[in-house]
Amino acid sequence: DLILHCIRLLNMLDLELKCFVSAGSSKKSMPEVWWRGSGREVRIYTYTGNAVDTYTGPAYALASIYILRLKSNEQDTQVSVYLHEGPGLSGAFPELPSDPRVHMLGVGMTSVTLNWAPSSSVVVKDGHRPQHEYCVLVNHKHNYRNLCAAHEGIRKEIQSMQKRQRRDKQSKEIVWATLKDWWWRQPDALKDRESSTTDKFEDPGCVCRDIESVCTVSDLLPDTQYYFDVFIMDRINGTSAAYTGTFARTHEEARPAVTSLREGQVKWVTLTGDASSLQGDQFRFKPRGWQQNGLLTLHTCNGTSKVKVTVSSKGQTLTSQEVGHQLAQIWLHGAPSYLIQLQALDPGSSSTIPKAVPVFPTTLQIKSFNKLRSCNSVTLAWMGTEERSLYCIYQRQIPLDSKHTSTDRCIDPESRPADERVLCKYFQELNPRRAVTTAVVGELEPGMLYVFDVYLMRRWGLPIKYHSKTVRTRSDC
Helix, strand or coil, X not given: CEEEEEECCCCCEEEEEEEEEECCCCCCCHHHHHHHCCEEEEEEEEEEECCCEEEEECXXXXXXXXXXXXXXXXXXXXXXXXXXXXXXXXXXXXXXXXXXXXXXXXXXXXXXXXXXXXXXXXXXXXXXXXXXXXXXXXXXXXXXXXXXXXHHHHHHHHHHHHHHHHHXXXXXXXXXXXXXXXXXXXXXXXXXXXXXXXXXXXXXXXXXXXXXXXXXXXXXXXXXXXXXXXXXXXXXXXXXXXXXXXXXXXXXXXXXXXXXXXXXXXXXXXXCCCHHHCCCEEEEECCCCCCCEEEEEXXXXXXXXXXXXXXXXXXXXXXXXXXXXXXXXXXXXXXXXXXXXXXXXXXXXXXXXXXXXXXXXXXXXXXXXXXXXCCCCEEEEEECCCCCEEEEEEEEEECCCCCXXXXXXXCCHHHCCHHHEEEEEEECCCCHHHCEEEEEECCCCCCCEEEEEEEEECCCCCCXXXXXXXXXXXXXX
């Protein structure tokens, strides 16, 4: 059998496969006869398209020369071609399962969880790095039908970004800062992953590169559409196979309802302890006329309760104060509209909501994954909250025989050395039971003991510190 496997990139391609048959007996070799033109060409197969194409057919006994002609119809491009002659499959390409689709397990505001049917090619042997592994790619444009098309798309995106940087010198610093932040949060996406000399793959920026058929893609933007592709990569042969990709749109950020206030209106507000009222009550007031002034009068009906009132305009806080049963008046002036937010300060009162008390995670424990621990990296996970918050990871190396591994809970991030900070990331999940986020900390030394601390950074008040986690890197990989 003759098997021709052709992988196209993004442009239309004409493919023609021919074989050369000698016109008669000759003492000269077949290549020499073909160059002299004393034989005939027989067309075997033709194809026009822009996807992966495979031809399988009988080998021609009289032919020792196969002629493959490729023509790009649109622009310069690249093609990967593999020819196998012999019975049965070549085994050079990974095998896809009967259901090659990528499925969506869950979609959140900043994360998406995917799974797919495992491939029979992915085999794990004790003590050996597998020959095949999965690679998950994510982008904003479209799904890719093969890995080299993804390589080309990423290359063009980088070139486009470089052109924009040259056109605008000011944006260059902003883009580079964004890239450094992304690189810092995903160190394995841009550097070599401890690959051996037999690894023929340049890492295309896999958000997941593993043997497990499940992946959670985090650090996504709310209310944004993403395309997800899964590939099986053969490190030895340098080949790959593509699953049928999928796409999803992340959930938009929860926005609290804003009630309009009219001039001279008396408004009764009930602040309950319902968990659905975590954002507090918000009101908008637009003064009439050209003076843009107003007088806000308020007090609580419960003599033991206190409420925090925050007035802002165009994103800037104008005033913030506590209000009790005594009458309070706030003078509003100089802005076309005002946003008034009421937050209860007494969590024990039936007329308040637990907003002023910070929303805590369900647990402050940090988990490390032993299977993902290597000689120079560890993977940490912790519970977040339903509020969009900033989390920062700090690390410090300690002696192997150290008995004091916990960090003082009174030490805030600002008092720690700058080189102890590893990374900071934003995270939010509306379902508290699923508010789990992870981070990979790299560039560690083999066989050393590290203490990791996670801080939940709050806009007001002191940061919340998680319990310290001590992890020792593997000494032999």
